[in-house]
Amino acid sequence: METVLQPIGRAFVSGLETTGRLSIFAIMAVTYCVRPPYYPRLILRQMIEIGFYSLPVVGLTAIFTGMVLALQSFTGFARFSAESAIPNVVVISITRELGPVLAGLMVAGRIGAAMAAEIGTMRVTEQIDALTTLSTNPMNYLVAPRLIAGLAMLPLLVLVADIIGVFGGYLVSIYKLGFNPEAYLRNTMDFVEPLDVISGLVKAAAFGFIIALMGCYHGYNSKVGAQGVGQATTNAVVSASILILVFNYGITELFFAR
Amino acid sequence: MNFEAKTRGWPKIEIRNLHKSFGPKKVLDGVDLDVAAGESVVVIGGSGTGKSVMLKCILGLLQPDRGSIKVDGEEVVGMNGSERRRVMRKFGMLFQGAALFDSLPVWMNVAFGLIEGRHMPRDEAKAIALGKLAAVGLGAEVAELYPVELSGGMQKRVALARAIATEPEIIFFDEPTTGLDPIMSDVINELIIKCVQDLGATALSISHDMASVRRIAHRVAMIYNGRIIWTGAVDAIDHSGNPYVDQFIHGRAEGPIQMAAAYP
Numbered sequence A: 001m002e003t004v005l006q007p008i009g010r011a012f013v014s015g016l017e018t019t020g021r022l023s024i025f026a027i028m029a030v031t032y033c034v035r036p037p038y039y040p041r042l043i044l045r046q047m048i049e050i051g052f053y054s055l056p057v058v059g060l061t062a063i064f065t066g067m068v069l070a071l072q073s074f075t076g077f078a079r080f081s082a083e084s085a086i087p088n089v090v091v092i093s094i095t096r097e098l099g100p101v102l103a104g105l106m107v108a109g110r111i112g113a114a115m116a117a118e119i120g121t122m123r124v125t126e127q128i129d130a131l132t133t134l135s136t137n138p139m140n141y142l143v144a145p146r147l148i149a150g151l152a153m154l155p156l157l158v159l160v161a162d163i164i165g166v167f168g169g170y171l172v173s174i175y176k177l178g179f180n181p182e183a184y185l186r187n188t189m190d191f192v193e194p195l196d197v198i199s200g201l202v203k204a205a206a207f208g209f210i211i212a213l214m215g216c217y218h219g220y221n222s223k224v225g226a227q228g229v230g231q232a233t234t235n236a237v238v239s240a241s242i243l244i245l246v247f248n249y250g251i252t253e254l255f256f257a258r
Numbered sequence B: 001m002n003f004e005a006k007t008r009g010w011p012k013i014e015i016r017n018l019h020k021s022f023g024p025k026k027v028l029d030g031v032d033l034d035v036a037a038g039e040s041v042v043v044i045g046g047s048g049t050g051k052s053v054m055l056k057c058i059l060g061l062l063q064p065d066r067g068s069i070k071v072d073g074e075e076v077v078g079m080n081g082s083e084r085r086r087v088m089r090k091f092g093m094l095f096q097g098a099a100l101f102d103s104l105p106v107w108m109n110v111a112f113g114l115i116e117g118r119h120m121p122r123d124e125a126k127a128i129a130l131g132k133l134a135a136v137g138l139g140a141e142v143a144e145l146y147p148v149e150l151s152g153g154m155q156k157r158v159a160l161a162r163a164i165a166t167e168p169e170i171i172f173f174d175e176p177t178t179g180l181d182p183i184m185s186d187v188i189n190e191l192i193i194k195c196v197q198d199l200g201a202t203a204l205s206i207s208h209d210m211a212s213v214r215r216i217a218h219r220v221a222m223i224y225n226g227r228i229i230w231t232g233a234v235d236a237i238d239h240s241g242n243p244y245v246d247q248f249i250h251g252r253a254e255g256p257i258q259m260a261a262a263y264p
């Protein structure tokens, strides 16, 4: 009995410990986002890294998702002669769910990993210690710009993903399924509500924060050696992805469950 | 010695009974060490005996388990936030592994403490950085390169330039001449001597290079088993009467110091 319970108990305690440490890190990180000194150059650099260089990945994901949504809905809805609902299905699915979640997951893979690797390398090569000895707080200098950039850029990326995703659905509907272009667009615009888009953007901001937080946290606490940095990178991506899915449910519930 | 302290006076750093363990592994086990103002002390001792850990405890990069560290008479163990930053401004540190910022060009590395720590305008800081780079034998063409483009020895010299750029009161040199050729080693020795003599800095260094130790030290301290087992003037190291010191400075495999590899 003991041999069964002991590992479970130990896992539970270490889980609590990690949650505690992560929460403290998150609170500190947010505090340093609002506390001077600020580093506008570094924020800008991170914004370009996150916002601009993620565009191809996010754009490709969005366009194919929109396309496949239209195609699948058509084959499914044809059974009920409900093909006219395709524009609605595409725009709702993209803006509420697939835009933010898929963009979030793609950016988690790209940016979360890069942040953890960069900060982890700085940790193991003592660059973070060097920052401290040069009277610069690493939380201010490394963590805050990434959090701010993540928080600001993900909503923009998701807005772009929304537009490209709807456009993907439009392409398939018009050129493959023979929809009328004007009717399709009118249908889309009439149906979509501000709340659909806004909820998606709120999710995006939360995901951006989560991605940057996980990248920084795991990098910051990286164990020594190349293996430690590799582990930090993996942990950052996996934990960010899981948290994105969990928070996605939570935020959906907040917005739409009545 | 050719190098005498001018103002060796009040204690700049006082370490008492310093303990630090990593898990079950005791690294520092009651270190006592004083460094007087304007003095250059070199700590010698085997690899892995906790020399770098000692420096990091003084800088607050590692939290000691027990003991007291006073800088200018002020207790710094447990100090945090703005207090800690104020004390940190007195220090410059050359890290053993250079620890240059990969994302910044060489001159920005050197100027970092001036720009971020002292809020100096960038062009002014750059001029000073170029001067410090010249002092460590690196030309202006190196200034625009990134650290990965430099050899190990060049990185070490850039790190040295960074450590002294703000002309701190106290400078720590963690193995300043390791990885340098003999001539460059001597240039660096000269530079360290100059920092102490001309700028009146207090220096605490770590070195395995006995030639360098003899040049830059006023006083030598030997660390063994987590304690300082001997300190004395640099002239005294050849007749310290301490078998550990003798074995170390002559680099003999036989003696009271057993290297880890000798254990079963």
Ligand SMILES: Nc1ncnc2c1ncn2[C@@H]1O[C@H](COP(=O)(O)OP(=O)(O)OP(=O)(O)O)[C@@H](O)[C@H]1O
Pocket (backbone or CB within 6 Å): B022, B027, B046, B047, B048, B049, B050, B051, B052, B053, B054, B096
């Ligand atoms: N952050 C750390 N976590 C765990 N152990 C550490 C850490 N830093 C140092 N140690 C351990 O403390 C011991 C002393 O390390 P330290 O770097 O101070 O050695 P050193 O005397 O500087 O050696 P060297 O001359 O090789 O640089 C080593 O055994 C090392 O494994």
Ligand SMILES: [Mg+2]
Pocket (backbone or CB within 6 Å): B051, B052, B053, B096, B174
């Ligand atoms: Mg060392």
